[in-house]
Amino acid sequence: MNRQPLRLAILEATRILEQAGVASPRNDAELIAAHVLGIDRGRLPLTPLVDPPVVESMRRVVEQRAKRVPLQHLTGWAALGDITVDVGAGVFVPRPETELLLEWGLKLLKGREYPVVVDLCTGSGALALAVARARPDAVVYAVDNDPTALAWARHNADARAEAGDTPVRLYSGDVTDPTVFAELDGLVDLVLCNPPYVPEGTEVPREVSDHDPPQAVFAPGGGLAVIRHVVGMAARLLKPGGGVAMEHDDTHGGAVPELLRARKVLTDVRDHQDLAGRARFATALRG
Structure with a gap:
C-alpha cells in the first residue's frame, strides 16, 4: 500500500472547496484532514504521509462540504x-x-x-x-x-x-x-x-x-x-x-x-x- 503525501491531499481538497464557493477552503481542508486523522490541526505537519484509506475518507468528507454542508456538522463540534x-x-x-x-x-x-x-x-x-x-x-x-x-x-x-x-x-x-x-x-x-x-x-x-x-x-x-x-x-x-x-x-x-x-x-x-x-x-x- 503506497502512502501518499498529506500535503497533496489537502491541496486537492482546497481546490475542490474553492470551486464549490466555500468561504475558507484551505482552512476547511486542513480541519477536515485533522478530523479524519483524529489529531489537532497543529499536528498536521508532523504527518507527512498517509495511507490511501485516509485520502479516501478525506475525499468523502470534502464532497459533503462541497455540497455546503456546514463543516461543524461534518466534524460534529464547534x-x-x-x-x-x-x-x-x-x-x-x-x-x-x-x-x-x-x-x-x-x-x-x-x-x-x-x-x-x-x-x-x-x-x-x-x-x-x-x-x-x-x-x-x-x-x-x-x-x-x-x-x-x-x-x-x-x-x-x-x-x-x-x-x-x-x-x-x-x-x-x-x-x-x-x-x-x-x-x-x-x-x-x-x-x-x-x-x-x-x-x-x-x-x-x-x-x-x-x-x-x-x-x-x-x-x-x-x-x-x-x-x-x-x-x-x-x-x-x-x-x-x-x-x-x-x-x-x-x-x-x-x-x-x-x-x-x-x-x-x-x-x-x-x-x-x-x-x-x-x-x-x-x-x-x-x-
Missing part, C-alpha cells in the same frame, strides 16, 4: 472560548464572531465574585457553557424556546459537567414572555444574547439557509423583533453596574444602540465591530 460543544441538525452553529461578545462579557465580570449570568436564546448552550468554564464561581442561567435546541444544550451541559465545569441552569422559555426569569430581576451581573436577527428575506449562504434552523436565524420586524424583547429583559434583569451584550445584524449598527438608549436605566451604550470591520454586537450598562 468551538467557543475555551470549550467545544457538539452541534448538528436542528441547532444553530456558534460562529467565531461571537468570541468578541464573550470576551466583552468576561472582561466585565473581572473582579466580581460569584456573578450571576444569563444567556438568552442559548441554542447549543455555547455562550453559557463558555462563561461557566471561564468563571467556575459564576451562577449561569440559560434559556431557549426551541425543544431541539434545548436537547442539544442539555447534552452539551451534561458533557461539560462531566468534564468538571460548573453546571449551567438550563430552562425552557421565550424571551417575549415578560415573566421569564422574573425572580432574577435586578440581580444579574451580565446578560448575553445571540438572538435571531437576520431580516426576513435576506439572502444567506447555503450553510445557513439549508442547515441552520430558520427560527434561530431570521426575525420579523426587519430583524429586530426578538432584540426588542431582549432589550426589555436586560433592563429589568440587570443590577446596577451590570451589563448586556447582544449580537445583531451588520445592518443594525444604529438601530440596536438606539433601542438600548431608549431605556433610561441603560447607560454607556456602545456598538462593536467584528474582525472584518462590520457592526456586530451592542453593549450597555445598567445605571
Whole structure:
C-alpha cells in the first residue's frame, strides 16, 4: 500500500472547496484532514504521509462540504472560548464572531465574585457553557424556546459537567414572555444574547439557509423583533453596574444602540465591530 503525501491531499481538497464557493477552503481542508486523522490541526505537519484509506475518507468528507454542508456538522463540534460543544441538525452553529461578545462579557465580570449570568436564546448552550468554564464561581442561567435546541444544550451541559465545569441552569422559555426569569430581576451581573436577527428575506449562504434552523436565524420586524424583547429583559434583569451584550445584524449598527438608549436605566451604550470591520454586537450598562 503506497502512502501518499498529506500535503497533496489537502491541496486537492482546497481546490475542490474553492470551486464549490466555500468561504475558507484551505482552512476547511486542513480541519477536515485533522478530523479524519483524529489529531489537532497543529499536528498536521508532523504527518507527512498517509495511507490511501485516509485520502479516501478525506475525499468523502470534502464532497459533503462541497455540497455546503456546514463543516461543524461534518466534524460534529464547534468551538467557543475555551470549550467545544457538539452541534448538528436542528441547532444553530456558534460562529467565531461571537468570541468578541464573550470576551466583552468576561472582561466585565473581572473582579466580581460569584456573578450571576444569563444567556438568552442559548441554542447549543455555547455562550453559557463558555462563561461557566471561564468563571467556575459564576451562577449561569440559560434559556431557549426551541425543544431541539434545548436537547442539544442539555447534552452539551451534561458533557461539560462531566468534564468538571460548573453546571449551567438550563430552562425552557421565550424571551417575549415578560415573566421569564422574573425572580432574577435586578440581580444579574451580565446578560448575553445571540438572538435571531437576520431580516426576513435576506439572502444567506447555503450553510445557513439549508442547515441552520430558520427560527434561530431570521426575525420579523426587519430583524429586530426578538432584540426588542431582549432589550426589555436586560433592563429589568440587570443590577446596577451590570451589563448586556447582544449580537445583531451588520445592518443594525444604529438601530440596536438606539433601542438600548431608549431605556433610561441603560447607560454607556456602545456598538462593536467584528474582525472584518462590520457592526456586530451592542453593549450597555445598567445605571
